[in-house]
Amino acid sequence: MIFTFGTPLSYGVLRDPLSETFGISPIALSTVFSVMLFTFFIGSGTIGVFSARLPARGVLLACTAATGLIAPALFVVGSYAGLLVVFAVLGLALGTVFVLLASIVPRWFERRRGAATGLIFVGNGLGLFLLPPIWEYAIATVGIRRGFLAILSVTTVVFLLVGLVCRRPRWAEHSTATPGELIGWVGGLVRTRRFRLLFVGIGLAFAWYQLLAAYAIDLFAARGLAGATASAAFGAIGGVSIISRIGGGYVADVIGARRAFLGSLGCTTVGITAFLAPSLPTMAVGIILVGLGLGGCATLYVPLLMGVYDPEMDTAIVGVFNVAGGVGSLAMPPLGTASVAYTNGYTAAILLTLAATIIGFFAIAFGTST
Numbered sequence: 001m002i003f004t005f006g007t008p009l010s011y012g013v014l015r016d017p018l019s020e021t022f023g024i025s026p027i028a029l030s031t032v033f034s035v036m037l038f039t040f041f042i043g044s045g046t047i048g049v050f051s052a053r054l055p056a057r058g059v060l061l062a063c064t065a066a067t068g069l070i071a072p073a074l075f076v077v078g079s080y081a082g083l084l085v086v087f088a089v090l091g092l093a094l095g096t097v098f099v100l101l102a103s104i105v106p107r108w109f110e111r112r113r114g115a116a117t118g119l120i121f122v123g124n125g126l127g128l129f130l131l132p133p134i135w136e137y138a139i140a141t142v143g144i145r146r147g148f149l150a151i152l153s154v155t156t157v158v159f160l161l162v163g164l165v166c167r168r169p170r171w172a173e174h175s176t177a178t179p180g181e182l183i184g185w186v187g188g189l190v191r192t193r194r195f196r197l198l199f200v201g202i203g204l205a206f207a208w209y210q211l212l213a214a215y216a217i218d219l220f221a222a223r224g225l226a227g228a229t230a231s232a233a234f235g236a237i238g239g240v241s242i243i244s245r246i247g248g249g250y251v252a253d254v255i256g257a258r259r260a261f262l263g264s265l266g267c268t269t270v271g272i273t274a275f276l277a278p279s280l281p282t283m284a285v286g287i288i289l290v291g292l293g294l295g296g297c298a299t300l301y302v303p304l305l306m307g308v309y310d311p312e313m314d315t316a317i318v319g320v321f322n323v324a325g326g327v328g329s330l331a332m333p334p335l336g337t338a339s340v341a342y343t344n345g346y347t348a349a350i351l352l353t354l355a356a357t358i359i360g361f362f363a364i365a366f367g368t369s370t
Helices: 002-006 007-022 025-053 058-072 078-109 114-167 179-189 191-222 227-255 258-273 280-308 313-341 345-365
Strands: none
Touching: 002 007, 002 078, 002 114, 007 025, 007 078, 007 114, 025 058, 025 258, 025 313, 058 114, 058 179, 078 114, 078 227, 078 280, 078 313, 114 227, 114 280, 114 345, 179 191, 179 313, 179 345, 191 280, 191 313, 191 345, 227 258, 227 280, 227 313, 258 280, 258 345, 313 345
16 A cells, blocks of 8 residues: 555656656656546546456456566656556556555454554555655666666565455455446446435545645745745645544544544644644644544545445445546646636635535535435
8 A cells, every 4th residue: 555655646756857867848747647647546446346346366466467567667668658658557557456455455344444444544644655755765866767667666576465465355245247237336326316425525535635735835835934844744744644544443433434534524624724824833733633634534435435335346436436536636736736826825725625625524424414
């Protein structure tokens, strides 16, 4: 899980070295990273739907092979089209591993599912915290080509070990639906009011972070923090989220995933509201609250969904709702950047982020009560 989210969200570190090495403009490279995020969220979500009836090991080992094959790719490709293919495959492999682990590991636990999910999702928080500086160090030490080879080689070894040991519990039922039946299952979901509400709610429960990431460092700098300190303040959100990823799971086991998830989203709402105030102490409180909310939202949506839908469709459930997160990841960063540029300030962007959390809160609240 450390490698699944950590590398795709390190694209800010990769952009300039790739641009200098291959002579491709940063604007063109931004489309390469957009395609990577598209395949990471939406492509892997689609694969997750059809993986509900497949052996987990086979799918994970296929992702391992794909990651290993593209590890030396930067020594071979040198064009925009080549990079587009490499990062599309990378996003698809990493995203598919995430979908399978997020949906299969919790099925091994009946009474402590929330805590188990929280522990496995700590990997995502660590990835957001560790992988960007690791990529930066590797590139600075051995260059982008060798750094890419080294990190993806390690990723391949880790995924190989995962593929060898990860499987669904023998006692747990799993889907035997045909591809046609799976498509029909998704079509049936889309026609229900509950699914539409949850799809919007889960999408917005992650979209607020994509919005915030687009302007947070600049916001913190505008409030008086130096450049490095502003970056560290944004990183602190991910650091705090590691704590709530563990704690949120235990809380969910006591009060239920629905209440814990809505509480996390409510915590995020209060934290974002704190960013409207210009004082540094208030901003610090906002960072802590947003970090706590982020960890809870990132962890608890899986047990929340497993409580609403049949766990037999494990990867299909997580896959479908991974698409919701993908829509936000593509649409929200440009929206956040544009709102800052158009208004020449941060109030509109903060209010937009706040609106996403509030709408997401009520969509999930109504979607899980019907």
